[in-house]
Amino acid sequence: MSGSGAPSTAGAVPPVRVDGGRLGEVGARPALPRYLASLWDYRSFILFDSRSRIAGATSTNALGRVWLVLNPILDGAAYYFVFHVLLGAGRGVPNFIAYLIIGVFLFRYTTQAITNGSRSISGNLSIVRAFRFPRATLVLATNIREFLLFVPTLIVMIVLVLLIPPLEPITWRWLLLIPLLALQTLFNIGLSLLLARFVARWADLSNLIAFGMRIWLYMSAVFFSASRFEHVPVVNTVMHLNPMYCVLDIARQSLLYATDADPMRWVVLFAWTALLLLVGSVVFWQAEEEYGEDR
Numbered sequence: 001m002s003g004s005g006a007p008s009t010a011g012a013v014p015p016v017r018v019d020g021g022r023l024g025e026v027g028a029r030p031a032l033p034r035y036l037a038s039l040w041d042y043r044s045f046i047l048f049d050s051r052s053r054i055a056g057a058t059s060t061n062a063l064g065r066v067w068l069v070l071n072p073i074l075d076g077a078a079y080y081f082v083f084h085v086l087l088g089a090g091r092g093v094p095n096f097i098a099y100l101i102i103g104v105f106l107f108r109y110t111t112q113a114i115t116n117g118s119r120s121i122s123g124n125l126s127i128v129r130a131f132r133f134p135r136a137t138l139v140l141a142t143n144i145r146e147f148l149l150f151v152p153t154l155i156v157m158i159v160l161v162l163l164i165p166p167l168e169p170i171t172w173r174w175l176l177l178i179p180l181l182a183l184q185t186l187f188n189i190g191l192s193l194l195l196a197r198f199v200a201r202w203a204d205l206s207n208l209i210a211f212g213m214r215i216w217l218y219m220s221a222v223f224f225s226a227s228r229f230e231h232v233p234v235v236n237t238v239m240h241l242n243p244m245y246c247v248l249d250i251a252r253q254s255l256l257y258a259t260d261a262d263p264m265r266w267v268v269l270f271a272w273t274a275l276l277l278l279v280g281s282v283v284f285w286q287a288e289e290e291y292g293e294d295r
Contacts, residue, residue, distance in 0.1 A: 029288040035134060036281065042137045049138075050145035069156045076104040079223045093225045095256055098161045098168065102255060103222035103248050105157040110188055110244060111213045113146040117192025118209055121200035121291050128292035135291045136284055139196050143189045154181075161255055173254040180254075183273050184247050190276030193284040200291055220244040240264070243272040 030038070039046075080100055093099050120138040121128060128135060161168060199205045220242055226249075229235040239245050246265040253261040 029285070032282065032285050035136075035285055035288070038134050039136060039140065042133060045133070046137050046141045046144060049141040050148060053141075053145055054148060069153055072105045072108050072153055073156070075108065076101050079104060095164075095166055095168065097164050098256055099252055100223055101157055101160050101164075102251050103220070105153055106184070106247055106251055107217055107220060107222050107244060109146065109150045109153070110184065110247075111217070112149070113143050113185075113188035114191050114195065115206075115210060115213060116146060117142045117188065118195035118199045119206055120192065120196050122196075122203045122206070125292055135288055136193065136281075139192050139284070140189065143185065143192055146188070147185055158255075168256055169258060171254075171258045173258060173260070176254045177251065180247065180250050183269055186277060187243060187269070187273040190273060190278075190280040193280030194276060197284045197287050200287070216242075216244065220248060222248065241268060243269050 029035070080097065117139050120142045121135060124138055127138075162170075195205075195209060199209070219239070221239065226236070226239050226245065229239060246269040250261040250265050250269070253259050
């Protein structure tokens with residue numbers, strides 16, 4: 001023991017230096033590339049959430065998943081009666097019944113995906129406030145759920161096209177439905193991300209989105225031919241720049257008429273999809289720290 005009374009340092013634990021350069025604020029928004037990369041880590045959650053909500057949604061009805069097919073069929077029957085039988089909008093359109101079926105089924109898919117995707121945050125506030133995770137996973141899960149719900153509807157659509165006369169031959173162009181649906185799904189995700197940001201802040205916007213989807217339906221040549229507007233240059237141009245018209249035209253040309261759609265349909269659809277994925281991801285990410293806050 002030292003006579004000076006100073007404490008002995010024998011056996012003392014040396015100080016540990018911590019590099020705080022990589023530390024960040026808890027809950028802070030990560031950089032966009034890191035944020036997007038982190039979504040892959042939550043792929044199991046995205047798939048589980050999609051499948052569990054499908055089971056829950058269809059278990060409350062007596063007919064269950066049968067309604068997934070009945071709803072678009074009933075819609076198509078109503079549109080056929082009103083627009084073809086009463087208004088004659090389908091006159092001059094070859095195989096109008098199949099033309100209408102493709103339009104109704106594919107447009108309904110985008111309607112459901114975007115409407116529900118835009119509510120992914122506002123409709124799951126309890127989860128958003130309770131757990132820390134990339135909020136974009138909820139938008140992705142909703143869109144994957146809508147795609148899985150659409151698969152049996154897509155099968156019925158193809159069967160109806162094959163069975164309803166005049167019978168259409170199966171050609172290699174039917175395979176174009178695969179990249180077309182991939183682009184349509186990515187388009188749905190991009191627009192859902194963009195709209196979810198604003199619906200999370202102003203929930204009343206969801207009502208305007210539902211109204212906007214109905215207007216979009218009437219502007220996409222779902223139950224009439226776009227050729228009737230060829231003499232109106234402005235309307236014709238707007239129609240050809242409409243991404244959903246491009247989806248429907250590509251599907252109809254491939255499945256019904258065994259011809260190649262105008263290449264510009266693919267260009268317009270791809271451009272809209274890339275733009276919305278980019279803008280939607282950035283806009284959604286910018287509000288990552290705000291989701292779930294009381295207003």
